[in-house]
Amino acid sequence: MIELINPLLLAVILINFFTLGSARLGACIRMVALQGGLLALLPLAAHGLSGHALFLGASALILKGIFIPFLLLRAIREVRIRREVEPIIGFVPTLILGALTTAGAFIFADFLPLIAEHREGFYVPTALATMFTGFLLLITRRKAITQILGYLLLENGIFIFGVLLSAAMPLMVEAGVLLDLLVGVFVMGIVLNHINREFSTLNTERLSALKE
């Protein structure tokens, strides 16, 4: 199982690149769902079959791999928005930024005071890179849905960190994070609904009209 970890994490990074570079909203959501699904395998691959790992994996799969993507896909169907991502800065610059932050994550991880067993694999750099990608997505995209995707990626990054520490981390913390995310998505859903009703678009830029 252990040798599965690095390919898994690598796939996670490739999905990061894909979400940064892809113009199609549906494809982005599916890829993030796939990332959630892959991450669900991670606790099992890292710690073997145990109740703890199973619970972590199953909750990640259900929430991040199935439930939230389902909600999002439903949302873009319901509100009938254009299914294209509208970036504030172009795809190529975001991709390059993504690559730079990923490379930065790898370099930074080498400098972190980690214990030897964490130093080996791609855990820490991947977690950092995924979080950075989430931030990038949050910063550079206009639509509320892509912002939710950004939050999801951010959470995925935290989850990878969590797997690293899951022996030490109580279940409740992990559950709390997942719950937070869920609440976040719901709040965002409500906001989304309101923006849509108010302005008949989903661009968060319109929110800046409220600054007065």
Add this chain to the structure above:
Amino acid sequence: MLGSLALSLTIHLTLLLLFAPLLQGVITKTKALFAGRIGAPLLQPYYDLIRLMRKGFVFSRTTTWVFQAGPVVGLAVPLLASLLIPFGALTAPISFEGDLILFVYLFGLARFFTATAALDTGSSFEGMGAVREVTFSCLAEPTVLFTLLVLARLCGGLSLNALFGSHLLDAWHSEAGASLGLILVCLFVVLLVENSRIPFDDPNTHLELTMIHEVMVLDHSGPAFGMILYGASLKMMVMGAMVVRLAMPWQTGWWLSDALLFLAGLIAMAVFIGVIESIMARLRLPRVPQMLIGTSLVSIFALVLVLR
């Protein structure tokens, strides 16, 4: 020494010259099966070539000798390049330190003359094709270099024989396996771009406006067009050899079984290309550079992983 060189030269050229057009046939057959048709026979590309070789020429009055130089270089370059690249476990007949650069730049020569031959007709469609061809390959070129750097890092030599040597099998199982996976994807993307396959280019579209490579050769006729088609299939086999060797680094030790293994790999690759062409649509033109830059970023990432 001389005998073994002659032997490997013969095997290489026989494999190349005989089997190259077959890949095209396999791709079309796969696409036909996917679409629920019977499709053209597997050997159709051979029939096409023979028919073209029997035809006569027609030249536009605008053209000069450069127009004929395009097909000539387009055929000579893959022939020479094939001598530098190992076919599966069969080592390349010509091999020296740094032949990888020669390999890359030979295809640059072919591109130069194909594009100038296209401009020689004075047609704006062909000019358009030439622009796209040079633009896309100039974005694909750094990717090739990055993949070569990764491979060179793993073996320590600088010849294609060493790069695609027997150490690849162990490398797949080591730490570097992840990088190899990444560069395999990158090389495959480059293969699709350079050989004008979907999703980057559609050789079978009916609109000149949407084509890249096919539109450059609109005005060629008869044997010259046959040479272009044959050259294109040789190029596909030569570049496919890199992908196949990377994906299937096994060797048996006996040249015949090695050759068969290599051919099986090539056919599998052709089937895979056919599947991709059946399930994907062509990318919008402005998306192609983005895709290529994304690929180079992935290859940079692969290089960072092995240099770490």
Add this chain to the structure above:
Amino acid sequence: MIWFVVGILLTALSGVPGLFYQRHGEGGERIACLLTLTGTGCALFAVVTTLISGNNMNLDLTWSIPGAALSLHLDPLAAVFLLPLFLVVATGSVYGLRYWSQREHPGNGRKLRLFYGLISSAMILLLTASNSVLFLVGWEIMALAGFFLITTEDHKEEVSRAGYIYLIATHTGTLALFGLFILLDRASGSLMFPASHTLSATGSTLIFLLGLLGFGMKAGLMPMHTWLPGAHAAAPSHASALLSGVMIKTGIYGLVRLTSFFTEIPVWWGWTILLLGAISGIMGVALALAQHDIKRLLAYHSVENIGIIAMGLGLALLGRSYHMPLLVALGLAGCLLHVINHGLFKSLLFLSAGSVIHAVGSREIDHFGGLLKRQPWTGVMFLGGAVAICALPPFNGFISEWLIYLAAFQPLKQPASTLGMAVLAAPALALIGGLALACFVKVFGITFLGEPRCEAAARTHEAPQLMLLPMAALLAACVWIGLLPTTVMPLLRNAVADWSLSSTTTLPANTFAPLGWVSLAGWLLLALLIIIGLWLHHRSRNAPHDVTTWGCGYRFPAPRMQYTASSFGDFLVQLFNFGLRSERHGGKVSGLFPPDTRFSSHTPDAILDRMLFPLFRGSAWCCRYLRSKIQNGTIAFYLLYFVLTIITLLTLFIL
């Protein structure tokens, strides 16, 4: 040695007899050409005999100026720079007989020839000078003669503007060099050049930075290239060939010579030059792609090639810092060979472009078209130069870039150190190569292929033999190095050994051994091309040659429908828009039946027009503002200045 001095003198004075001939006579230009040929011949003879004998040549005479000496020193390193110089100078002077004949240009022909001879001899002098003062004298004569070459047509406003920008740039460089030689004098104790590997690198940061500024300005490294595009476009073509092919290399020579003095090279020197080289290479070729003026385009390619040369030098310096003899050898050999190669193919390109400009009377690429039918030989020469500059086998550009590529692969053997980052030079070179290829497909295709785009292009004729022969000589040299690279290797090996080797390290014997294989592959390629080409030619000899190009159903194609230079470059230029910032006007159509629209694009120089001009304009405004405040005409203020000055002086005196 006597031959060498005679050569310098003959070349220097070649333009002088012409001054005594009448304005329209042909005698002066013939004598000038003959003198230049004899002069370069003598000097070439001297260099070749020295090289064969294996010793370095020295000449030391005293000179009354303090610290100065007339000392010439000829070693393989200088010979590498001298050999292409002789060829370019000689071919250029023959070419000039018809390109800029006295009959067509009675006003400035004599001036052009005078300074052509002067700049050539100044370059020969400075390349062999081993005394700082002598070097600076040569450098300054070269710079000033260069100014007069650029402003040959000084009645045109754009020409004199380019000339003044050049003059400012070159003197900024010279100022830096003065500082550099004073510091060198302090470090080594005399104004003679120190022997290689004698100075310690500690405390020489300023020396390097001044050298980088002074020599980099001359070489045209980005961002110090600002003078280069305008100047090379403004000069007559054979003078541009000399400036671009040879003069900017003196900057590279300076850098190479300067770095040879030090025993140890700090790591950041190599990184700086490598990085500047990569930037010059990529941005130079991207800017070239966006140009519509054929000579400006070629000038930007000089920036690109200087970038490639600097990358080779940077790798070699890194090799010295990290003690990797193989990296040093490959990097420096690539750098030096590219110096030779660029001199050859860039002159070839400028000369053939000149022959096109001479015939059509315009420098705009979009005015040409279909010239291969009307100027078949010029077209072949230009094609040869284009293939060579794109570094495609089997021409010479490939050999030098191949060496630099190999150098860029060397750091892979030392992973996990910062040196590993140097491998990024290889993909950068690949990007440069790909862009250069796109650019030369554009130039060659739009200029020589298709249908003529204007009346003048349709009426052109082949250039006279006196213009074709010099080009043929340059092309032959390109092919020779491309197919027989092993013949130049002994020279390069000696130069590299001079530059890099202290007594402890030795060069591996088989460093350049694969070049034999490269040459074999070149011959194979040539043979294949000839066989297939002859067969195709034979098959198609009776083919009809009188149909129109397939226009996708449209029967009446017109020359205006062809792809233009702007449309060809547009795709790539837009990709690089973040660095180029092209200005685009028009081109938008709207509605079902749009009216006539025009489209034009223009790419100003990123540094000169975008940064330096606004900066200088801003500081000029600042100064004017200050002057109007300080120089306000009220006597009381002037008296106040007196008092303030006296008080300041007194305070200083007390302190």
